[in-house]
Amino acid sequence: MRGMFKLALGAAAFVAAAIGALILWPIGNENRPITLAGDATRGAYLARAGGCIACHTDFAAGGAPLAGGVKLATPFGTLYSPNLTTDPEHGIGSWTVDQFARAVRQGISPEGAPYYPAFTYPFYANFSDQDIADLWAAFQTVPAVAEPSTPHKMLFPFNQRWGLKLWRAAFLEKPQSEPVPGNDAEWNRGRQIVGGAAHCAACHTGRNILGARKSDTQHFKGSTSLPGGGKAPAIDFETLQKRGWTVENLAFALKTGIRPDGDAFGGAMGEVVLYGTRFLTAEDRRAMAVYLMDDHSGG
Amino acid sequence: MKTTFLISALIAGSTAVAALAHGGATGIVKNRMDAMSNMGKVIKAVSPMMQGTAAYNADSVKRAAAFFAQHSGEAMTRMFPEGSGGKPSEARETIWSDWETFAGLAAQLGVAAQGLAVAADNGLMGDAAGTMSSDSMMGGGSTMMGSGSGMMGGGMMGGRMTVEQIGAMPADGAFAMVTQTCSACHTKFRLESK
Numbered sequence: 122m123r124g125m126f127k128l129a130l131g132a133a134a135f136v137a138a139a140i141g142a143l144i145l146w147p148i149g150n151e152n153r154p155i156t157l158a159g160d161a162t163r164g165a166y167l168a169r170a171g172g173c174i175a176c177h178t179d180f181a182a183g184g185a186p187l188a189g190g191v192k193l194a195t196p197f198g199t200l201y202s203p204n205l206t207t208d209p210e211h212g213i214g215s216w217t218v219d220q221f222a223r224a225v226r227q228g229i230s231p232e233g234a235p236y237y238p239a240f241t242y243p244f245y246a247n248f249s250d251q252d253i254a255d256l257w258a259a260f261q262t263v264p265a266v267a268e269p270s271t272p273h274k275m276l277f278p279f280n281q282r283w284g285l286k287l288w289r290a291a292f293l294e295k296p297q298s299e300p301v302p303g304n305d306a307e308w309n310r311g312r313q314i315v316g317g318a319a320h321c322a323a324c325h326t327g328r329n330i331l332g333a334r335k336s337d338t339q340h341f342k343g344s345t346s347l348p349g350g351g352k353a354p355a356i357d358f359e360t361l362q363k364r365g366w367t368v369e370n371l372a373f374a375l376k377t378g379i380r381p382d383g384d385a386f387g388g389a390m391g392e393v394v395l396y397g398t399r400f401l402t403a404e405d406r407r408a409m410a411v412y413l414m415d416d417h418s419g420g
Numbered sequence: 421m422k423t424t425f426l427i428s429a430l431i432a433g434s435t436a437v438a439a440l441a442h443g444g445a446t447g448i449v450k451n452r453m454d455a456m457s458n459m460g461k462v463i464k465a466v467s468p469m470m471q472g473t474a475a476y477n478a479d480s481v482k483r484a485a486a487f488f489a490q491h492s493g494e495a496m497t498r499m500f501p502e503g504s505g506g507k508p509s510e511a512r513e514t515i516w517s518d519w520e521t522f523a524g525l526a527a528q529l530g531v532a533a534q535g536l537a538v539a540a541d542n543g544l545m546g547d548a549a550g551t552m553s554s555d556s557m558m559g560g561g562s563t564m565m566g567s568g569s570g571m572m573g574g575g576m577m578g579g580r581m582t583v584e585q586i587g588a589m590p591a592d593g594a595f596a597m598v599t600q601t602c603s604a605c606h607t608k609f610r611l612e613s614k
Contacts, residue, residue: 351612352612369471369472369473370467370471373467373470373471376596377467377470377595377596377599377600377603378599378600378602378603379463379467379599379602379603381464382460382464383459383460383461383462383463383464383465383467384460385460385463385599385602385603385606386603386606386607387603387606387607387610387611387612388606388607388612391603391604391606391607392607394600394603395600395603395604395607399596399600
């Protein structure tokens with residue numbers, strides 16, 4: 122059974138015999154250098170859609186934009202989103218666009234270390250070179266904040282990053298955001314945002330005990346293990362239909378935060394709308410709703 | 421018109437429609453749940469207009485706006501006396517430790533509602549040009565991450581916009597300012613139930 126195999130393999134990550142070999146095991150793949158000129162406005166849009174701003178800005182404590190410090194409680198310890206400002210020492214001011222590309226699309230640091238998947242990089246793998254160039258241009262406009270990132274507080278052995286290499290081997294999957302032939306441009310645009318940048322499945326798909334999404338069996342069936350212990354309801358098309366959602370009121374909800382019964386979203390979903398989808402264009406919100414309300418299980 | 425009737429009935433104070441459930445709450449907790457539910461009903465009643473799936477009626481929108489204004493600010497906060505949290509209430513304890521922010525959002529609801537009353541006559545912008553919100557975020561490129569911290573900072577949803585600014589928006593934009601205030605407060609101060 123593939124699932125069992127994955128679990129066993131994942132568990133082995135933390136038992137670990139051949140640690141030495143693991144530490145040296147190269148991950149990721151080299152990309153051609155990015156030489157495209159970026160458009161900061163487009164990049165800012167993508168940063169909204171992708172939740173970069175929401176997750177790397179400590180709004181609750183009145184933190185500076187993208188200076189990090191947002192606490193993400195996981196069953197394995199606590200992570201803090203790092204400083205992404207242009208500060209050369211504490212932020213990413215001394216990075217190159219190619220290092221940035223590798224971090225965002227592949228989840229690998231400039232030193233070659235794997236990132237924790239609480240950073241939603243698995244959803245960004247299909248970002249084009251132009252997307253990356255645009256994001257990079259937008260990040261260049263962020264004022265430097267000379268504050269160190271808060272160190273993570275992960276429990277042993279999860280604080281050993283080499284373990285994440287096994288996690289990647291077992292669980293890292295392609296985002297469901299590439300176009301599916303036979304569907305129109307609006308549907309495919311919806312899929313691109315929902316399955317990619319907006320990472321809806323990060324909260325709406327259940328996870329196994331090692332924090333990997335159960336995409337094959339539980340896609341959009343809801344989750345009871347959000348960071349911090351929250352839960353998110355199912356948003357597969359059948360459940361949405363049953364609960365009174367339509368293309369119109371779903372697109373509307375992504376702008377207004379209002380559910381079909383007139384109540385307003387709270388919790389994590391309130392933030393998704395407040396810091397993310399309300400800034401998107403009406404066309405993009407509609408495309409997301411069209412895709413979500415359609416039977417997209419085949420793709 | 422049905423919508424107008426519902427809103428009028430609610431404004432007239434016949435809150436019987438909302439008498440059910442609320443997990444057996446009584447007293448002030450029940451009163452505020454009723455008030456919130458009634459706002460939800462009014463939101464629900466005008467939403468189809470704002471989505472363009474029902475004919476637009478400026479008078480209904482003005483009545484709805486008046487209803488939200490009436491329930492905002494102090495009218496709302498005085499229904500949250502200290503110590504009134506805990507089951508069956510969904511109010512978070514942080515309401516009382518961060519009262520200033522809570523009261524600020526309740527007041528912001530009033531500002532947005534008054535803005536909506538003015539904006540009602542502007543009609544809908546509709547989908548075609550529905551990129552208002554993204555314009556306002558990207559105006560000038562740097563706003564989103566740079567100096568635009570006024571927009572991204574503590575004030576959450578365009579927190580510091582005035583009645584005039586909101587009143588100048590298309591009605592659906594102003595309506596979203598109201599609902600985003602509902603959602604901002606729930607995100608911060610209401611426990612997740614479902």
